[in-house]
Structures are given as structure tokens and as C-alpha cells.
Amino acid sequence: MSKNPRLQVPCSSENTTTYKIDRLDMASGADNIPHELLANIGNRLNTKTDVSRFRAVCKSWRSSIPPFKNLLQLPSEVWFAVGEDGIDSYCVGFTLVESAVYHIAPPADDDPRKRGWLINVKEVGTDQLSEQPTHRMLHPLSRLFGGQPKSLPKVFNLMEFRVFEVAKMYSLVYDHEMPDDHLKVAASLNLDFPAVMAIDPFGTLYYGELGGDVVECINFPLKLDDLYPGFQDVIFYKGRFCAVCRDGRSVGVDSCLNTELIASPLATSSCHDDKRKKKLVESLGELLLVDMYLYGKPLDFTFEIFKLDAHKKQWAKLEAQALDDRILVLGDDGCYSLSARDFPGVEGRCIYFKEASYKCNELENMSGEIAVYSLDSGRVSQITDFPGLNIFCPPTTWRWRIMNKAARKRKMW
Numbered sequence: 001m002s003k004n005p006r007l008q009v010p011c012s013s014e015n016t017t018t019y020k021i022d023r024l025d026m027a028s029g030a031d032n033i034p035h036e037l038l039a040n041i042g043n044r045l046n047t048k049t050d051v052s053r054f055r056a057v058c059k060s061w062r063s064s065i066p067p068f069k070n071l072l073q074l075p076s077e078v079w080f081a082v083g084e085d086g087i088d089s090y091c092v093g094f095t096l097v098e099s100a101v102y103h104i105a106p107p108a109d110d111d112p113r114k115r116g117w118l119i120n121v122k123e124v125g126t127d128q129l130s131e132q133p134t135h136r137m138l139h140p141l142s143r144l145f146g147g148q149p150k151s152l153p154k155v156f157n158l159m160e161f162r163v164f165e166v167a168k169m170y171s172l173v174y175d176h177e178m179p180d181d182h183l184k185v186a187a188s189l190n191l192d193f194p195a196v197m198a199i200d201p202f203g204t205l206y207y208g209e210l211g212g213d214v215v216e217c218i219n220f221p222l223k224l225d226d227l228y229p230g231f232q233d234v235i236f237y238k239g240r241f242c243a244v245c246r247d248g249r250s251v252g253v254d255s256c257l258n259t260e261l262i263a264s265p266l267a268t269s270s271c272h273d274d275k276r277k278k279k280l281v282e283s284l285g286e287l288l289l290v291d292m293y294l295y296g297k298p299l300d301f302t303f304e305i306f307k308l309d310a311h312k313k314q315w316a317k318l319e320a321q322a323l324d325d326r327i328l329v330l331g332d333d334g335c336y337s338l339s340a341r342d343f344p345g346v347e348g349r350c351i352y353f354k355e356a357s358y359k360c361n362e363l364e365n366m367s368g369e370i371a372v373y374s375l376d377s378g379r380v381s382q383i384t385d386f387p388g389l390n391i392f393c394p395p396t397t398w399r400w401r402i403m404n405k406a407a408r409k410r411k412m413w
Helices: 028-032 035-042 048-055 059-064 405-409
Strands: 006-008 076-084 087-105 117-126 133-138 155-157 162-174 184-188 195-199 205-209 214-219 231-237 240-245 250-253 259-263 276-283 286-293 302-309 314-318 326-330 335-339 350-354 370-374 380-382
Touching: 035 048, 035 059, 048 059, 048 162, 076 195, 087 184, 162 184, 162 335, 184 231, 195 214, 195 231, 195 240, 231 276, 240 276, 259 302, 276 326, 286 326
Parallel strands: 076 214, 276 335, 326 350
Antiparallel strands: 006 155, 076 087, 087 117, 087 162, 117 133, 184 195, 195 205, 205 214, 231 240, 240 250, 250 259, 276 286, 286 302, 302 314, 326 335, 350 370, 370 380
């Protein structure tokens, strides 16, 4: 029996990964901890990573708590009645899929100059032979990374790393594979508020209740006096959904479906400026709004960050210094915040994003489409020009496939 739990990747499937954790032979003291105490500790573990590492210690620890299981099981089939103002409406079906972003960090006693990387993993089913979950590795930033890295190692020894869950993200996919680029979605798996909220390509807000095999999403009536121009992003934050329009105006929807204006429009934003995009991200318990302009040359790009002032119901602009060591990652399926201290050599007060005007390099590792915006200097850098900024891919032998052109052009809307 191996002394370390090992994460094994079978060769049988090109795009799936089976995680198998072997028993860890620990010191005899691990078996002497009272079962009641183990169960009490286990009940306080709320992520799959923590539960898996706990159960991997030894046989008694494994038997003290069951494997991690979401209170609500995904995927769920989601149907939308699509169409702007009822014109040319039709129904479209998707599958709601959850993925998790992990920070894979070196051991605490390792060289402090070493740093880990980010991966995004989603569960895609169960292997019929081993009855173990099968997973697909995604890129933490872009949907355009198709499949898994070509040189993905066959085995990960999780005891050689520290593993931290950074964020949960959700996407709506069709044909069992392709996420829809035109939909924004947020989900709550809380049993007190099991729901999904999505935004279609026309900026319309949809709502559906989770719990069954099929979720019917309806056009959500805001029941507010003002008109809301084109919603652009939605997030589940502190027990309710928060959605932002292209002018910065934002609403909150609670479990009773009560709707509240939580922020008025930005003073500097025009609701008719389609070149500006809004993203919502939670950072250290606060709700941030990123207002970005990504047209023209990279030198013309601008980013502004605002923090929600719940009492004044407005977005307060933040200066670069206010972000301290924070790193904001603006992904296709969601946004999240990191600490630069966890990535030695990377400075804080920056934003990672996908920049479509950059071209993929000949190695097809897709880093050519990833850029970093420094809030201090106001400059955009391509990570292929500054490899030290890359927090996504581990060894350079890992090469991400690019989604084929035919798949990238497919549209449902």
C-alpha cells in the first residue's frame, strides 16, 4: 500500500480524469482519536477537497464521515423560452454544470520562491468499472481551452501539495460539451434558496428553481419602477442574487423573490455604450464591480473598480491602493479574487482577463489570449511576454488544446 494518497488519471479516455485516492498509512496515533471527535470535525468540512483529504488519512478517518456530496445534485436540465420582447421566441435546453477552481500550492516547508497554479475541474460522471468520479480539467480563465493539456501527468500525488478551493463556477452547456458563450449564470445550491439566475444575449434576466431533474427558467419580473438596460453579469452573494446592468445599475433578489435596487447607475457610464462591459466579483467578503473597456489596441484598454456601498446604494470607486495585494481573475464562467502572497513573484492590484485581439502562439498553449492589467501602471501585458505572470499553467510541458474553429463558431442564439 502506498504511503501517499495518489490521484490517478487513466489512459482510457482522452478528456476525462478518474481520481482515485489510496489509503494513507499514518502514525498509530491517528487511529486513537475518538470517533465522536472525528465525526464532529468532519461535519465542519464544507468542501470536497477538505473531505477527501480528511478521509485519506487512514481507515478510521475514512469511515467516520461519508464522501462529499452536494445537497443538490447536478447536472440539471435547464430550459429557456428565448426571445427579445416575445419576438421569435423559442425554447432552448441546456445542462447546468458546476466546476471548482483549485489553487495547487507547494508544501509549506518548500522553497518559498516556488508557487503553485490554478486549475478548474468539473465532475462529468462516474466510471462504470471503478465506480469512481470522472472529471474533466478545464482552464480557470477561458472556455476556449478545449479538452485537457496534451502532456497532462498520469498521477497527481495530492500529499505533495496543498490544495485550496478558490471558487465554484457554473455554466450552461449543450451537446454535452460546449458551454454557451452568450449566457451568464449564477446558482445557489443552498437548500433554503435552491435556484439559478441567468442572463440571455439580449440582457434579459431569467430565474428558475433547482431541485428537480428539469428546471424551467422564466423571464424574471423585476417589479421596479425604472427600466433596466441590458443586464451583463449576475452573482450569488451573501444569500441573494445580484445582477448588474450595462449602466452599472444593480438589483438584488432574495429567497422570497423580493427585488431591491442595490446600486444606482455609475455616474461615468453610459447605458448606450456597448463597448463597456461589467463584471461582478466577490473579494474578501465585499462585492466589487469591474467596469472595463476592451476595444481598440491594448494600450487603449481601461479598467475601473468599484465597491458596493450598501447603505448609500451606490458604487464607490476604488483606487489601486485599496486593493492591496488582491488579484482579480475575470473568467468566462465566473470571477474570483486571489491573494498575491499565494503566488510569489506576482504583484497584487492586477486583473487577469482573456484578450481576444492577442493571437494564440504556435505551441497552442492559449497563453497568447491571456493578459494582465496593472492598476498601478495602467498597462496591459501579455503573459507570453512575461512568463512569470502565469498563474494558470504549471510545467511548460503542459500544453492546452485550442477548441476547434467549427466548435467556436457554433451558436444557439
